[in-house]
Amino acid sequence: MLARFFQKKDKQSEKDPVEEYCKAGGSKEDIVIFNAQEVTDFSSQYGSGTSISYAACNLAGRGNIYPSYGDFTQACVFRTYGPWWDISPSKTEPFKRTPPSFCSQDYIELAFQKKVYPLKLEIYETYNPGCVVKILACERSEDTDVDTGHSLTRWKTLWEGEPTLPGPTSRMFCPPLARCPFPTDLIRLELCHKLVHYYTELDYVVLYGTASPEEEEEKSMVNTQCMVSDKKGNHMTEVSMAMKKLEQLSIGSKSGSPTKSDTLSSRQEHKTDKSKEAVLDNFENSDIEKGSECYELGEVNRQMSEEEVTESDNGYFDLLPEEVIQQILSFLDVLSLCRVARTSRLLYKHSYDSLQYTELNLQPHWPQVNDVALESLHNRSRFLQRLNLSWCHGNIVSEAAFCRYVQACGQNLRDLYLSSCSFVTQYSIHEIAKSCPNLEELDIGSCKGIDSDGFYDISSLQSLKRLNLYRTNIDQYALLSIIRSCSGLKHLNLGSTDCVHAFDEVLLALGNNTKKLVSLDLWRCRTVSNVGVSALANGCPDLQELDIGWCADVKSSSMCLIELVRNCTQLKKLFLTANRTVCDADLLAIAQYSKDMEQIDILGTRQVTADAAKKVLESCEKLIFFDVSFCSGIDNYTVEHWTREFPRVAIKKSFQN
Template identity: 45%
Template sequence: MLTVLSMFYYICLRRRARTATRGEMNSRRAVESNSRALPMSAETIQYAKEVLDFTSHYGSENSMSYTMWNLAGIPNVYPSSGDFTQTAVFRTYGTWWDQCASLHQPSKRTSPSFHSQDYVELAFEEPVYPTAIHILETYHPGAVVKILACSANPYSQNSPAEVRWETIWFGEPTKVNSPQARQFSPCIKEINFPTNLIRLEINSSLLDYYTELDAVVLHGVKERPVLSLKTAVIHMNDLDEEDCEEKEGCGVGSLNRQFGSTGLKEWTNNGYFDKLPYELIQLIISHLTLPDMCRLAQTCKRLHQHCCDPLQYIHLSLQPYWAKLNDASLEYLQPRCTLTQWLNLSWTGNRGVISVSGFSRFLKVCGAELLRLELACGHFLNETCLEVIAETCPHLQVLNLSSCDKLPPQAFGHIAKICGLKHLILYRTKVEQTALLSILNFCSELQYLNLGSCVMIEDYDLIASMMGAKCKKLRSLDLWRCKNITENGIAALVSGCQNLEELDLGWCPTLQSSTGCFAKLARSLTNVRKLFLTANRSVCDADIEELAANCSRLQYLDILGTRMVSPESLRKLLQSCKELALLDVSFCSQIDSRVVQELNASFPHVAIKKSFTQ
């Protein structure tokens, strides 16, 4: 049994060393791979033809400003630097959103090498063997943490077996000292299949402001490069999760083999190991990631028992393994997930690798104890899936359907059956007014609701009135880019939902300060901590002074784009709101760079944001 313990500690130590030197080894492997490639045909250079999928964007669903669709085609801005509407911008940056009360805590068991927060998938005209990728970053570069290539052709029907993703570059989140434009050209790994589908994964947590991407250039050859006779030596420490998952018996990609294995050696005497309390062994194993636990399960029956104990799967995040997960993986996980309370399946199952029937079977086994279910960008979901969720997850409190934009409008009505919901994210979905009214009527426990960019809702005043009447416990509401709420909706909302601490009214064009709606909001929501009034041109000094007088706990304020706020009113706000941490005054015509410098000097604890264009 000492051998088993040694293997266990070796796995932990190897993982620590692998994580510490991941970026350096990835670069070395890429350089070695590129140095061995001898192209046999002329290089093809392509810009992205189409944006197929993405997690979020700053822009509107009905325009091109700041949207991911700007990544298609030739550059619009590069080599210029600055904040331009013609670029692709993700919804968040920095750690501000992580610090808000509306963000539910991440799963305790996840992969330390998984840094991705957003992604965008790009289709190109011609499949090629990639030789280089150039990403044109025009503002606050450094957010790209992973580049993947897919074997599937986005313009033809593919069976799930043909969908294979391979990482061709990855790195740690970085912060580039200058916000200026750059061409990011990492050394990419050689792959053995042609591709015209590339995925960029993003982490903006270290950035001071929104990252902006202008275009992506794919270089490649039509014929597979010939490898030289020289083969690079691969060291044990070079094997990361991405590599090991391709090998037999390694990683989450082969769950069916690992958990289904029966050829484990029977030890008659485990020595002192048998004297360890069961709970202590469970505690040690709980610090492993899912792939490491899969590997450890193959060492002996005793550790197999521990690694398959449902108590190890109370919190289960499968998002880091989205590229490998399929119906077979879920099938073999089922017996271990009978006690699961937190389940993250975000980004998984697309292009047919998880079926509706496979998801339904899995949820019927693990849904009984679920409190939290995350399915962001789950494009395999349909109405049947939401019906199964409503039927099999009676205790569900958190449901994340962010960017599930392929769900039909009628599917959302089933959510109204989950009466205990406290946290509901419907960002960029096609939820319609009738279904949403039903949800608000029956889910009176709601505390956090995200309706950002929900373009199918016809009357937001009616929705706000229902919230005020039924959702008295509401603490956080995101109405980002809602198209028609007026002062009447705001009045109904703040009179009924006085516990609101976070309110996002960014890019809501029908709100006008002259109606008194912002002043009423400030007087009613005295505990507000986050208030976004982004791009509301009518916000004025009187509104800022009302916030200063009534909202002393304010921490995050965005008034980007107003022409009617002066330095004097901002100084009053900063003096009154001692907890203020973020203030965005970009494109505020009275607040120039000199004013920002003066305010920064007087209030150094506040991050005052002022974007620029060149």
């Protein structure tokens, strides 16, 4: 019944999925409806860990806002939006092998009361909608992996699309879902905020599903290939998708010129057809329950050897110099590179060349990255310099497998990104410190599994230039040890590090030891005060970016902000979010001393007048971002006038309906 429903939904996806299910023979009594029971994991949030205002946990339970539209503290809000963080001094170098289709910037995972086969998912967006780009379902088996001891886990993509701008109104977003071959009680949303003009806000989520499939459905699931959705929501089977990709493979020259199929003999064409059939057999015979992409990333490369690749026809590649082939393959992401290795001995050799693996971005493939996949990459990662494993789950990747990989491939590693990796604990940090002596960038943001003592090992990484500790459990003692050992730090993110209870001591150490500091994120670091800001002003003259949003103990009356902009004349980004004491004198000092200023946030400032804010707009000629939301001295009419007068500046003025 479910299979008939999903086959029909391909043609009529605009209709209500529940109604379509009933038309296909289902009963409304079989459908259960749940609000999310709990937020189990998320990558970032605007709110703090000690409050429910703007917190990720607000997405669980019943709605509080919809159908109202506006900026409400009861919503789920993420940390960033738009392009602003990507063009600030703290921006990171993008990975070269990122698939163009991957645009997710944040995620949130929701647990429901009971496992169901999903029919419909309603996402209630109440401010700047259009950011949800992917919906996944998780199956967590009661069985455990014999090697890792973890429960067997797999993820299924139910829908995938691109970010949109539907307009300034609240909405219920209900995209068509692909059939899920298993019951689930865990749904993951991935979001991309790059198009929205201000923070996106979500109110609640509702899941519709059936408790169990009927006998006919089970037969249908056995005989039907696992469905996947393309960006437009169209559904294809694994086999049809593979055939479509194979048909697009052409080594010929420009359009209109003879292609390989035009010039090969009939015997060669027959051989090529056999090769295609073999690839399709691999798709059809692989265990779909494990996920076909996971199979390709790990199992295929473990099973294949150069001798097993019997295809000797290399097409026009035989005419190309090896350097050109290497350059062509350098544009492929790691999954595509694994697929290419199966096509011929020549491409196998080039695809396994370690020079193709100086950068590895595995974040887009996080559901497929498991222990087998990491093991298959060992021999190819001898020259690895940059690695991104962000978002990889601990119930898919074991810490032991990660540590073995770092031991084998960490000698030349320069950048390591492990944001929101649940497998990372103090043992991983110890292995990184031991095996990666040349590490310059380390991102362990939102890695909640590291205890406070585990951070001390980072002190031995004395070449560090960038360190992201956002939402970790580090305390001030471990942090002081790192700062005193890593004097070359240029970029440091300490946002929402709630276990640090004496931040002024930390900032004094930064002023004394990190003279080359360029960016510092202290978002919601509650114990930062005037003393710490003054220490930065006097000790870090190269500072270009400072975020002290929601640091309520920083008082403008101490003149610390004026001292900061007077001494740190290279400042380009200054966030003073929700500091109620910021006044005209501070803005006039910015206008006088910060000629390179590009981004300013003074949200919630009550003592600033429109005249002082306009002086900043006039004097800071490089300014491109100015958030004056909830500034009582600046009304909407003034903002509209400034928008016309200063078109180069994105002036933000949030509101509540």
